[in-house]
Amino acid sequence: MPMKEDDFADWYLDIVEKAGLSDKRYPIKGMNVWTPYGWKIMRQIDGYIREEFDATDHDEVCFPLLIPETQFAKEKEHIKGFDEEVYWVTHAGKNELDERLVVRPTSETAMYPMFSLWVRSHQDLPLKVYQIVNTFRYETKQTRPFIRVREIHFFESHTCHETCEKAQDQIEEDIQILARIAKKICLPYTLLIRTEWDKFPGAHYTVGIDTSMPNGRTLQMGSIHHYRTNFSVPYDIEYENETGEHLPVHQTTFGMSERLVGALIGVHGDDKGLVMPPGIAPIQAVIIPIISKKSAEEVSAECARILRLLKGAGIRAKLDDRDARPGSKYYDWEIKGVPVRLEVGARDLENGVVSFYRRDTEEKGTISAEDIVPGVRMLLDVISESMMAKANEVQKSRIQDIDSAENIPQDKILRFGWCGCEDCGHKFEDTYGFKILGTPYHPEPYQGSCIICGKPVDKPAYAAHTM
RNA sequence: GGGCCUGUGGGUUAGCUUGGUAUACUUGCAGCUUUGGGAGCUGUUGACUCCGGUUCAAAUCCGGGCAGGCCCA
Numbered sequence: 001m002p003m004k005e006d007d008f009a010d011w012y013l014d015i016v017e018k019a020g021l022s023d024k025r026y027p028i029k030g031m032n033v034w035t036p037y038g039w040k041i042m043r044q045i046d047g048y049i050r051e052e053f054d055a056t057d058h059d060e061v062c063f064p065l066l067i068p069e070t071q072f073a074k075e076k077e078h079i080k081g082f083d084e085e086v087y088w089v090t091h092a093g094k095n096e097l098d099e100r101l102v103v104r105p106t107s108e109t110a111m112y113p114m115f116s117l118w119v120r121s122h123q124d125l126p127l128k129v130y131q132i133v134n135t136f137r138y139e140t141k142q143t144r145p146f147i148r149v150r151e152i153h154f155f156e157s158h159t160c161h162e163t164c165e166k167a168q169d170q171i172e173e174d175i176q177i178l179a180r181i182a183k184k185i186c187l188p189y190t191l192l193i194r195t196e197w198d199k200f201p202g203a204h205y206t207v208g209i210d211t212s213m214p215n216g217r218t219l220q221m222g223s224i225h226h227y228r229t230n231f232s233v234p235y236d237i238e239y240e241n242e243t244g245e246h247l248p249v250h251q252t253t254f255g256m257s258e259r260l261v262g263a264l265i266g267v268h269g270d271d272k273g274l275v276m277p278p279g280i281a282p283i284q285a286v287i288i289p290i291i292s293k294k295s296a297e298e299v300s301a302e303c304a305r306i307l308r309l310l311k312g313a314g315i316r317a318k319l320d321d322r323d324a325r326p327g328s329k330y331y332d333w334e335i336k337g338v339p340v341r342l343e344v345g346a347r348d349l350e351n352g353v354v355s356f357y358r359r360d361t362e363e364k365g366t367i368s369a370e371d372i373v374p375g376v377r378m379l380l381d382v383i384s385e386s387m388m389a390k391a392n393e394v395q396k397s398r399i400q401d402i403d404s405a406e407n408i409p410q411d412k413i414l415r416f417g418w419c420g421c422e423d424c425g426h427k428f429e430d431t432y433g434f435k436i437l438g439t440p441y442h443p444e445p446y447q448g449s450c451i452i453c454g455k456p457v458d459k460p461a462y463a464a465h466t467m
Numbered sequence: 468g469g470g471c472c473u474g475u476g477g478g479u480u481a482g483c484u485u486g487g488u489a490u491a492c493u494u495g496c497a498g499c500u501u502u503g504g505g506a507g508c509u510g511u512u513g514a515c516u517c518c519g520g521u522u523c524a525a526a527u528c529c530g531g532g533c534a535g536g537c538c539c540a
Contacts, residue, residue: 028534142536142537288503289502293502323501325502325504325505327503327504327506328505330504331504331505332505346503347503348503
């Protein structure tokens with residue numbers, strides 16, 4: 001059941017604070033401090049992103065944060081889209097700058113003048129780079145940790161290709177990369193081609209990556225764009241082909257932000273707190289010793305042994321040997337969403353087992369102490385699969401077909417017929433109060449008629465309230 | 468751009484109308500004790516957003532700044 005808006009806001013902020021993800025008391029709106037546990041999660045995700053891009057022949061780069069105004073203004077649509085939400089650097093020390101500098105809201109305009117120098121011949125193509133950096137956008141609406149912030153941690157990949165088709169192939173590769181990343185985080189998502197009036201400023205087309213949050217709204221986690229030559233022409237990124245012709249490159253970008261963290265809170269969290277997917281959990285298994293006077297030494301020794309084994313096997317394990325009651329430790333690690341808890345007490349020693357608790361389903365059981373490594377490994381796999389399956393179920397149940405304005409559920413993603421024309425699109429958004437997310441990137445069978453004009457259509461459109 | 472509201476230990480908060488010793492819970496720290504779902508006891512650290520005004524006296528009243536939140540365009 002979707003949560004009410006206020007309940008969601010309280011619940012979400014509570015988890016962010018209690019799990020130690022972020023401290024929002026920093027005195028600038030929308031700029032929060034990544035606290036250690038939250039940052040570990042983000043780094044875990046970043047690490048996986050690096051792995052994926054490196055494995056697909058992208059090179060990591062790091063561009064300057066500041067962009068000269070003239071460079072920023074070269075692509076007209078682009079600057080119009082960001083005009084209202086960029087930060088400007090206008091002074092250096094006591095001097096006013098001759099040319100103002102933009103604090104990057106995204107890096108197209110920082111990178112492309114350099115691409116113009118780097119790309120000369122078809123042998124330089126494809127050019128595939130990415131960076132993991134922070135960007136800045138002056139949000140005026142209400143901010144919320146990870147979901148709506150003014151300083152945004154994200155990755156962006158930028159590619160240049162000889163032809164439109166080769167750029168399109170890149171988008172297919174991006175979609176594969178996305179699929180693998182999403183699986184790691186156990187996040188379901190939809191790929192929808194955004195409407196003309198909602199695409200990225202300057203893009204030929206935009207694919208939005210959305211997921212559904214517990215308040216019934218959708219959260220856009222990132223996007224993939226095909227630019228064609230929209231940027232390469234104004235930024236003069238040309239290559240010489242085999243026959244000596246000079247042609248503009250075709251470009252793509254792919255980016256996802258710290259909203260992934262917001263999404264995983266929303267998608268997996270429950271009333272006990274965060275639930276971390278094993279793939280990116282900073283701590284995959286926490287060991288709690290159950291000390292009693294008689295067995296203190298034996299229990300400690302066994303815990304140390306298990307910790308050593310798990311770590312040796314590459315499992316991110318932690319021993320919680322604080323001087324506190326077991327119960328209070330349980331609560332601490334449940335809020336943080338640690339997937340597996342292992343308990344070792346006198347009783348377990350006697351039976352040659354280790355007790356476990358699964359965070360996602362709250363099931364308890366035992367693993368033979370001898371098989372602790374394969375046992376934990378299998379548990380983590382099972383948890384990943386079951387979290388993914390459950391999240392997919394929920395996402396599916398959030399989608400509802402409609403064919404008229406009657407009985408519109410406010411907390412669902414609507415699927416309906418739309419002829420695709422801008423007029424009907426705007427009419428739909430105005431009368432229904434929903435935002436059109438777009439049409440499926442991967443074709444899906446559909447027979448219906450435009451909900452506004454009645455024209456028959458063979459592909460659906462999706463709409464939702466957005467975060 | 469216009470309007471409204473709010474700032475009290477690390478967190479949550481009482482007190483503000485009617486000016487006078489700042490309340491409680493939680494957290495932190497130390498000791499004792501305890502450990503299979505937030506134990507207990509004792510001791511202890513820690514706050515009135517800032518600047519100015521009124522007053523014998525300001526967390527409290529007034530003005531301004533800063534920060535945050537909400538509503539409207």
